[in-house]
Amino acid sequence: MQQLERPLVVIANRLPVSRGPEGWxxxxxxxxxxxxxxxxQVGGAxxxxxxxxxxxxxxxxDFSCDLFPVSLSQAEVQGYYHGFANRTIWPLFHxxxxxxxxxxxxxxTYAEVNNRFADAAAQVIEELDTPPMxxxxxxxxxxxxxxxxxxxxxxxxxxxxxxxxxxxELVARLPWRDQLLHGLLAADxxxxxxxxxxDNFASSVQQLVSGVTVMGDTLVMADGHQIxxxxxxxxxxxxxxxxxxxxxxxxHELDELKEQFSGRKVFLGVxxxxxxxxxxxxxxxxxxxxxxxxxxRGEVAFVQIAVPSRDDVKEYRELRQQxxxxxxxxxxxxxxxxxxxxxxxxxxxxxxxxxxxxYRLADVMCVTPLKDGMNLVAKEFVTVxxxxxxxxxxxxxxxxxxxxxxxxxxxRCNPFDVEGQSYLMETALQIDxxxxxxxxxxxxxxxxxxxxxxxxxxxxxxxxxxxxxx
Numbered sequence: 001m002q003q004l005e006r007p008l009v010v011i012a013n014r015l016p017v018s019r020g021p022e023g024w025x026x027x028x029x030x031x032x033x034x035x036x037x038x039x040x041q042v043g044g045a046x047x048x049x050x051x052x053x054x055x056x057x058x059x060x061x062d063f064s065c066d067l068f069p070v071s072l073s074q075a076e077v078q079g080y081y082h083g084f085a086n087r088t089i090w091p092l093f094h095x096x097x098x099x100x101x102x103x104x105x106x107x108x109t110y111a112e113v114n115n116r117f118a119d120a121a122a123q124v125i126e127e128l129d130t131p132p133m134x135x136x137x138x139x140x141x142x143x144x145x146x147x148x149x150x151x152x153x154x155x156x157x158x159x160x161x162x163x164x165x166x167x168x169e170l171v172a173r174l175p176w177r178d179q180l181l182h183g184l185l186a187a188d189x190x191x192x193x194x195x196x197x198x199d200n201f202a203s204s205v206q207q208l209v210s211g212v213t214v215m216g217d218t219l220v221m222a223d224g225h226q227i228x229x230x231x232x233x234x235x236x237x238x239x240x241x242x243x244x245x246x247x248x249x250x251x252h253e254l255d256e257l258k259e260q261f262s263g264r265k266v267f268l269g270v271x272x273x274x275x276x277x278x279x280x281x282x283x284x285x286x287x288x289x290x291x292x293x294x295x296x297r298g299e300v301a302f303v304q305i306a307v308p309s310r311d312d313v314k315e316y317r318e319l320r321q322q323x324x325x326x327x328x329x330x331x332x333x334x335x336x337x338x339x340x341x342x343x344x345x346x347x348x349x350x351x352x353x354x355x356x357x358x359y360r361l362a363d364v365m366c367v368t369p370l371k372d373g374m375n376l377v378a379k380e381f382v383t384v385x386x387x388x389x390x391x392x393x394x395x396x397x398x399x400x401x402x403x404x405x406x407x408x409x410x411x412r413c414n415p416f417d418v419e420g421q422s423y424l425m426e427t428a429l430q431i432d433x434x435x436x437x438x439x440x441x442x443x444x445x446x447x448x449x450x451x452x453x454x455x456x457x458x459x460x461x462x463x464x465x466x467x468x469x470x
Contacts, residue, residue, distance in 0.1 A: 004460065006130055006156070008044035010035060011121050011144060012137035013081070015048035015067055017060045024056070026063035031137065033237050034452040038460070039065045044132065045124045047117065051077075070120045072113060079109025082313050085140045092174060093139065093166050094276045094371040098315055100173075107176055111143060114183075118147035131155040133463055136187070138162045143179065146186035156467030159184060160191035160459055162234065163373040164401075168204040181209050185219065185227055188466030191459050193374045193401040195231040202229060228466035232458040233401060236379050238444075238451045242387035244356045253357035261361065265429055267302040268362035270355065270377050271369075272309040273347065275319050278368045278397065278415040279304065283326040283343070288422035290334050290342060297334050300429075303344045303358065320347070359384040364393045364428045368415040372400035378410070379447045386444030391436040393428040394443065405446050409439040 010016075016032040017024050026032055039046075050056045050069030058066055072080070083106035092100040121144075125132060131154040136144050138161060145157050171177050181204065184190060192198040202219065205212050211222030219227045244250060267286065271277040286302045306323065310316040324345070331341040350358070359365070359381045367378040378396055385392050396403050396410035403412060411431075413424045431439075 007132040009132045011047045013140040024060045034456045079106045080113040084110035114143040143183035146183045149186040157187045158189040158463030159187045165197040165200045168207045171204040189228045189462040198231045230462045235452045238448045241383040245384040245387035249353035250356040257361045264301045265363040267364045269304040269366045273306040278370045284418045285422040368397045374401040378402045382443040391433045
């Protein structure tokens, strides 16, 4: 665990807590899990959007961190979050999977909300005796490093981008590219998932910002300010998922699933319902597989868990309708009277124990996004499979960050090639058990070696070194 001499202030779009039937508790996301021991060690605070109408307490029992909410109006949420962040930046940074919307009103709201976050963070920083380390998270807050640098030059500032950073020719399309790049360049350290994303940022700065010198992983501004850029793949709490794999609750869920899918090979997809995830392409590949190989009808099943996402954004509502039509068409074509449907589609979240049971059940895990910064589902799957001694196959898109870490142990695919993907699905079923187990074990070892705590250590070390200068 990285030893810090300063308190830590994390600034993210959302606060790390949720309200459940029994009250407030820490959220279950990987970032929250990773940050908890660090904040407990050094003390600190978390600044984020509060969308609970009754407000958020300053402290939650199982998360030793002061919470500082940023309240946003409905108009601000629409312009900053649903608008500029998720209909402009998100599609642009995911290689134009859909056309980004350029709206000047959204941009103004995004800038205003970033200033609101800066004001909230300033209140926290001014209460502390020592200038804290500031760690800003993700594409919602790309103006924030510069806003805070102006006010608190003595505080080390880090920023981590949880989505891909695109090549310069895409960045150049954004009317506000100068403001966003200068916003990021005020940090001491910028973190990305992969060397390619880091290099895309450096190339964009070289081409679009004057007076910047690239020296390896360091960018030097005209005024001498230096920014470290690092490639640090985010990960999961591997030990936690290994324990979950064989818990009593998981075993109970698995028994029920094995009975339901008895005698069939199971393909599995687990994704947020997002157009970047390649869910429709995956369904079309399953359809082609069943069309080409009639003997597999009734012998294979495809389970797609689609976690609801951004229902109030038009593109996501349309995607849900498209996916449900695909599922209906496939089941209509290939369901024999008196037999189960080939595609089981669940538009909901599932409890962690049920998710682990699905991971163990799967013969082929289909992680086939069109573009993804990392993809933690792939890491969860191999960790659970290895811990339980299972022999599943990971089918992995070459366009997600995880593919760099797993190499050829995953069955790599091009999700845009729907027909080719269907042939790889068939190939995955034919890999022998010993080969499967060897692949799973090597990928699980890679996850354990670079777990989420390693990610935190690498990021905080870079922020500290960046603030100390050459």
